[in-house]
Amino acid sequence: HSNPLGTSPKDIVARDKRYVWHPYTQHGTEVDPQVIARAKGASLFDTNGNEILDLISSWWTCTHGHAHPKINAAIARQAETMEHVMFAGFTHAPAVDLAETLAGLLPGDLNRVFYSDDGSTSVEVAIKIAYQSWVNRGETRRRTLIAFDGGYHGDTLGAMSVGRSSQMFGAFKDLLCDVRILPYPATFEGDDAVEEREAGALSAMEALLSDHKETIAALIVEPMMQGSAGIRICRPSFLKRLVEMAHAAKVLVIFDEVATGFGRTGKLFAMEHAGVTPDLVCLSKGLTGGYMPLAATVVRDRLFDLFLGHNFDRALPHGHSFTANPLACSVALAALGLYEEEQTLARIAEINARHRTMLDVLAARSDVTRQRVLGPVLAFEVAEGGAYQSEASRKLRAWYLANGFNIRPIGSTVYLMPPYCITDEELARAYAGMVEGLDRLA
Ligand code: PLP
Numbered sequence: 001h002s003n004p005l006g007t008s009p010k011d012i013v014a015r016d017k018r019y020v021w022h023p024y025t026q027h028g029t030e031v032d033p034q035v036i037a038r039a040k041g042a043s044l045f046d047t048n049g050n051e052i053l054d055l056i057s058s059w060w061t062c063t064h065g066h067a068h069p070k071i072n073a074a075i076a077r078q079a080e081t082m083e084h085v086m087f088a089g090f091t092h093a094p095a096v097d098l099a100e101t102l103a104g105l106l107p108g109d110l111n112r113v114f115y116s117d118d119g120s121t122s123v124e125v126a127i128k129i130a131y132q133s134w135v136n137r138g139e140t141r142r143r144t145l146i147a148f149d150g151g152y153h154g155d156t157l158g159a160m161s162v163g164r165s166s167q168m169f170g171a172f173k174d175l176l177c178d179v180r181i182l183p184y185p186a187t188f189e190g191d192d193a194v195e196e197r198e199a200g201a202l203s204a205m206e207a208l209l210s211d212h213k214e215t216i217a218a219l220i221v222e223p224m225m226q227g228s229a230g231i232r233i234c235r236p237s238f239l240k241r242l243v244e245m246a247h248a249a250k251v252l253v254i255f256d257e258v259a260t261g262f263g264r265t266g267k268l269f270a271m272e273h274a275g276v277t278p279d280l281v282c283l284s285k286g287l288t289g290g291y292m293p294l295a296a297t298v299v300r301d302r303l304f305d306l307f308l309g310h311n312f313d314r315a316l317p318h319g320h321s322f323t324a325n326p327l328a329c330s331v332a333l334a335a336l337g338l339y340e341e342e343q344t345l346a347r348i349a350e351i352n353a354r355h356r357t358m359l360d361v362l363a364a365r366s367d368v369t370r371q372r373v374l375g376p377v378l379a380f381e382v383a384e385g386g387a388y389q390s391e392a393s394r395k396l397r398a399w400y401l402a403n404g405f406n407i408r409p410i411g412s413t414v415y416l417m418p419p420y421c422i423t424d425e426e427l428a429r430a431y432a433g434m435v436e437g438l439d440r441l442a
Helices: 008-020 069-081 093-105 121-135 157-162 170-175 195-212 236-248 299-303 326-340 345-362 392-404 423-442
Strands: 038-041 043-046 052-055 108-117 145-150 181-182 215-219 254-255 280-281 297-298 368-374 377-381 413-416
Touching: 069 326, 093 297, 093 326, 108 121, 108 299, 121 157, 121 215, 121 280, 121 297, 145 157, 145 170, 157 280, 181 195, 195 236, 215 236, 215 423, 236 254, 280 368, 297 299, 326 345, 345 368, 345 377, 345 423, 392 423, 413 423
Parallel strands: 145 181, 145 215, 215 254, 254 280
Antiparallel strands: 038 043, 043 052, 108 297, 280 297, 368 377, 377 413
């Protein structure tokens, strides 16, 4: 039908501003959104065909690049066969194949997959499973959760609770559950105080475990890299010690690998850096190569066994209309297959090596501090910066966008997290643009 308000880019923006409410957006001050018409590889294209390099992989989701022919084919094939079926009382090959594949890729007995729709719901499910597993065991005193300062796990109620230290969710504080916060020992190139910070975090953990003996249900952490807190990287030895302490106190460990999974830290899963196995792991974003909303909470066999019985009270009261959507599961299988077919982890290592050549360039700048690289991620702080969506960070974002780069600083943190298909030429362009943006706004 013809739209009386028009379909030119200008008209789309006008109608957007009339009808649409965007995520994490202050519509009172936000500049007009950019209309994206097409996406291919590492690039987005506006309605005039102008290219924007997607250097943050569209909120870290896009792993193999936009419009990958093999993933496109998988979604088309599945759409012809079965677009959706409810997942209670029914099952289907894409969901089973994907669960088996994930179980094979994850270490130890992380074998049981509960599907949901996005990162937040995978965290919600993890919290509910952890909590109910104690109820099912009859240890009903274990109700407190431990999370990290700066941790972000999504914005449903449980996820906001464990992300409460971000101060973003103040309006909901009375709805949130009991969570204790540990300091996060973030590190960077040339950091000479990391051991001290790690010792501080571990002794805070020790104090928590002894003050709250047998009342802590679970610990949740973004392993190796806190994303939304501003790409804060920790050392594998810290992660390992943390998990050992939690397990010694019978505390369940939830790894939120929503952002870190599928190569984002250089290994398929961030847990591989530390050689540890959590009790639950949350996966989403890159699970479908960034194509579709799908998430998985994968748990150890013995945790699943605690939900078995003859009584529905022991079962997990959770599920969504679109649980294990076949289109999304087929897409995820295709996306996972590409790691072998395209030797994706080897390409990630090359991206990492290129990022490392930027460390000296950044170190030479007086307006940059705390530069760091992990896998395909490069990050640093700019002196001008400040809070989330500060004036300075908005200006920097606007300059980058106007010049063809999707780089969105988080407060004072500027970072690149490109799709793995990015070419060397595109990377060189990204570095030059990133630096020019700093020069222009200096
Ligand atoms: N967990 C982590 C570590 C995340 O980075 C995010 C999103 O950025 C989430 C959970 C929430 O995921 P979603 O936005 O898909 O709900």
